[in-house]
Amino acid sequence: MSDTASIIGRLAAGADDAPAVLAPERTPLSHGGLRRQMRETADQLHALGIGRNDRVAIVLPNGPEMATAFLSVAACATTAPLNPAYRAEELDFYLSDIGARAILVAEDDTGPAVTVAEKLGIGVLRLVALKDAPSGRFRIEGEAIGPVAGPELAQPDDIALLLHTSGTTSRPKLVPLSHANLAASARHIAATLALTASDRCLNIMPLFHIHGLIAAVLSSLASSGSVYCTPGFNALRFFHWLADAKPSWYTAVPTMHQAILARAARNKEALEAARLRFIRSSSASLPAQVMGELEATFGCPVIESYGMTEAAHQMASNRLPPGLRKAGSVGAAAGPEVAVMAPDGTLLKVGETGEIVIRGPNVTDGYEKNPEATALAFAHGWFHTGDQGVLDEDGYLRVTGRLKEIINRGGEKISPLEVDDVLMDHPDVAQVVTFAMPHDKLGEEVAAAIVLREGSVASEGDIRSFASGRLADFKVPRKIVILDEIPKGATGKLQRIGLAAKLGLT
Template identity: 40%
Template sequence: MPISRSPQTIYEIIEMRAEKYPDKPALAFPGGKIIHSLDLWRASLTVAEVLRTAGVREGDRAALVMSRGLDDVIVNLGASSFATAVPLNPESGTKEFEYFFEAFGVKILITDIKDSEAVKAARRRKLPVIIKSDWICGRKPVYAAAKFNKKINDIAFVLPTSGTTARPKLVPLSHGNVYFGAMNIKKALRLSSDDRCLSVMPLFHVHGLMVMISTLFAGGFFMYTPKFDRDDFFQWLDEFDPTWYTASAALQQYIVGRADKYKKIVKKQELRLIRSSSAPLPKETTEKLERIFGAPVAESYGMTEAALQITSQPLPPAKRKFGSVGKPAGVKIKIVNEQGKAVPVGSIGEIIITGKNVIKAYGENPEANRKSFSRGWLKTGDLGFMDKDGFVFVRGRIKEMINKGGEKISPREIDEAMLRYPDIEQAVAFSVPHSELGEDIAAAVVIKQGKIFDEKKIRRFLTGELAAFKIPSRIIEADELPKTGAGKLKRVGLYEEFKYRPGFIGPQSLKKTRNLPNNMNTSKNNNEAILIDIWREVLGTEKIEPDDNFFELGGDSLKVGEFLRSALKKGLKVGPADLYNQPTIAGLAKILIRKSKKGI
C-alpha cells in the first residue's frame, strides 16, 4: 500500500523507496555488485519472513553477525523491519558474544560465517542459528507472507555503547530515534536522490548504520565496502565516483597519508562533501583533506545514544569554524558544570543533550540511567564549550582527562600538537600511572612512510606547541595504533597495551637506582659535575651516564621544576625548553657552553 505520509519506520523507508525509485540502484559493493530499490525491498521482506518462519515474534531480538557485503545491509534492514536487530562485531570473541547474547536478550542468531565464534557462543546458549544461504540474494524471494505492524516507538536496533573502560551499555534505538536521526543527517548534509555515498564504516557501529539509512531515506545510492584499506580506498573512489564519503577521524588520517600516491584518482573526483565522525578530527587533518579533494569537510559530533548525529559543521556558503564540530543539528545542547548548572558562553563544561533522536533510557540498566539522565537530558560524558555563534568545541571525554598532579590535561590537545609535526601520521596521548603525580603523560605515534622516528626532534618541536608540563614524558613509535572495531583510536587502557613493548618505559616501572657504570666522576666539565649532583638529588639516582635521558630516569613535570630551581640556585641558566630539547647531561652542558659564549 502506498505511503501517504513521510516514512517513519525502517520498513516504510524501504517500501517508499521501492515505490518511488523501483529501478534505481540502491546498494553497491566493490566488484560490480548492485541491488536496485525494488529488489532491496523484496530481499528485506525475505529476511523478515525467514525470521517469522523460525518462530521469531515481532520485537524479539535477533543478533546479526555478518561479514561486510550487501547481505549485511539487507539483513539489518529486514531484521529491524520485523523484529529488533542487534548487529555485532564479527571479530568479537566467544565470551563477548555470550555476554551480548545474555545481556541483550537475544532469541536467535543470523550469520553468514559458519565456523564463527558467534556460532560457538550461540550453540553453548542453545540459541537457534540461521546460517545465511541463497534465500537473501539468490533465489526468488518469499516475501508475500510477511506483515509489519511497527510503530514509531517500537525498538528497531539495540546497539552496545563503544566504551572501553567497562561493559558496554545497551542502547535501544526506536524507529522514531532512527527516523529523526536520519532526518537530521539528511538536512545537515543536504542529501538528495542524486547523492552517491561511499561508506567505509561497519554497520555494527552507529556511524555506518545511520549513514546507510540516511542515504536510502534520501533516495540516494549507498556504496558499502569491505574493511578499510588505505590503498583500496582510492580504488573504491575510482570505481564508484561518489558525491561524498564518510569515515572516522582515524581513517581520515590514513587517507591523507596516502593521497599523494593516488593523485590521478584524486584529481578525477568531484566530491560535494567529506563527512568525518566517531572521534574529533584534528584541524590540520581537516585542512589537508579540503586541499586534497577540494571539498568541504562536514565534521560531525555524535554518539550511539543520539542515533549518531548531535552537531554538524555547516556546509558552504554558511560560516564554518575549523576546530569546531559545528552547530547543533536537530538536538538541543547545554554546557553545564558538575552541579548541572549552565556555564557562561565560552566556558568548558559537560555537554548534555535532548531531542527526538536521543534515547530516553538505557536498556536494563537502572544505575546507568540514574547517572546519565536528568530531567529529560542525557549527559554525554564529553567536555566542551559553545561559543557566541553557537559552534560547539569538544575538548575530550571526562574519563580520558589526565590528572597530572592535580592539573587536568586534555589528551586531545596533545594529539593535535603532535600531528602538527610533519613526519607524524597518527598520534595518541594517554595516561600512565605515577607514584607521586597520580598520572603522567605518554604518547604513541605512527611515522609517515619513508620518515624516521626521532623522539628528541619531536620533543623539541613540542616545546614550541605546548606548555612544558603537557609534553609527554615518553613518546614511542608504533607500526599501528590500537583501534576499536569502528575505527576509533583507543585511548583508555593504552598503558596496559604498551607497557610490555620493547622500548616503552612507563613512569611507574622506573626504579630509583640503575645499574649503570658511573664514569662521570672524572668529568672535567664543571657544569656537567653540577648537573650530575642536581640530577642525583632530584631523581634519587646515583649512577648516571652522559647520555641518560632525564625523563627515562623518572623525570616528570614536578621534577623538572625541582631541577630548574636547583640549577638556578647554582648559577646555571637552564630553562624548561632547554631540558625538553636536550634531556641529557651532555646536551645540557653544550647548551650552557653556548649560552656562556653569547654572554647569556
C-alpha cells in the same frame, strides 16, 4: 510502509527503479528491490516464529548483505549487529545480554557465533546470498524458532536496533534505539548534508557500529539515494572503489582519512576523476591538519560531525558551504538540542567549559537493565554525553575531551586533545594519541604515542623540544613512544584509555 516515524516508512520514498545498494563487481539493487527484500524477509521470519520485538543478533561480514539484512530484519523484529571478529567469550556476554531469540549468520559460518548460540539455546538462522542477483539480495534458511508469528511490521515505538557502548572503563551498556530514534537521526543527517536521490555514499565503515549503519546506510537510503557497500576499510582498495562507485561523498573516522591521504599521491588518476561533493568525518576528533590536507587533496569541503550511539549517531555538525565549518570544532547542533552543563545542572554560557548534554527525538530513552546508569546519564532532564566541551558565540561546539580521559597530573587537568593538536603541527608527525600514564607521586603523567611520516627520523627529544615551545611545561609529554602503528579499536578509532597498559607503561 508509509509511516515516516519508522525506518520502514523512511525507505518508502525511493523510486522503484532507482539504485539503492551497490557493491564491488555486483549489479545494483534498486529501491523497489530493497523494499521487496524487506517484505520477503519479514515473511520468512514470521514463518520461522520471529515477530515484532523479537531480538535477532546479526553476525555478518561487511558488505551489501549486511546492509540489507539490518534493514530487512528491523522491518519486523529488533536487530543487534555484532562484530564478526568477537571471540567466544565476548559473544557469550553480548548474546546473553541482548536476550537474542535468534542469530543470523552467513550460510557457511562454522565459527564461534554458531557454537555459542547453540550452547545458549539460541536459534541459528543462515543468510544465503542469492547468486547472480543484485547486491544485497538474500533468503533466510533455518529451523523454526517457534510458532508462526503475527504478520505485523514494526511500529515507530518498537526497538529497531540494539548496540552496546564501547565499555572502555566499565561493563558495556546496552542501548535500545527505536524506529522513531533512527528515523529522526536519518532525517537530521540528510538535512545537514543536503542529501538527495542523486547522492551516493561510499561506505567503508563497519556495519556493526552506529556510524556506518545510520550515517552511511540509513541516511543515504532514506534520502532516496544509494550506498556502495565495501567489504570493509582497505586503504589499498579505496581509490579503486572511488573510481568504481563514483560517489558524491564518503564518511569515515580520522585514522581512515589519514590512511587514505598516505596513498593519495600514488592514485592521481582516481583523484582527478573523483567528483566528491563533500567528505564527512565523525566518531573521533579530526585534527585540523588532516582536515586541511583532505580538502587540498580532494578539492571539496570536509564536514566534521559529532555523534554517539545513545543519540542514534549525529548530535552536532559543521555545515556545508556557504555555512560555517570550523577546523577543531564539531559544529553546531544538528538535530537534538546541545548545551554545556555544570556539575550542579546549571547550563553554562558561551565560552564556559563543562559537560556536553543533549536532548531530542533521536536520543535513546535509557540504557536497558541498568537503571543506575540511566539515572546518572539523564540527570537534570538532559542526556549527559560524558564529553567536556565549550560553545562559542556562533553556537559551534569544541570538544575538549572525554571526562574520563582528562589527565589529572597532580591536580593540573590536561586535555589530551590540546596536546594532540600541538604535536600534529610537527612536520614529521603523521598520527598522535596523548594519554595518561600512571605516576607514583602525581597520580598521572602525560604520555604520547606517535607515528612518524614516511621517511622521517624525528626523535623523542626532537618532538618534546617542539612541544616545550608551544605548551605549558606541565602539559609537555614526559614519555613519547614512537610506533609503526597505534593500537585501534574495532571501528578504527584510536583509544586513549588503556593505552598505557597496552604499551607496557604501567
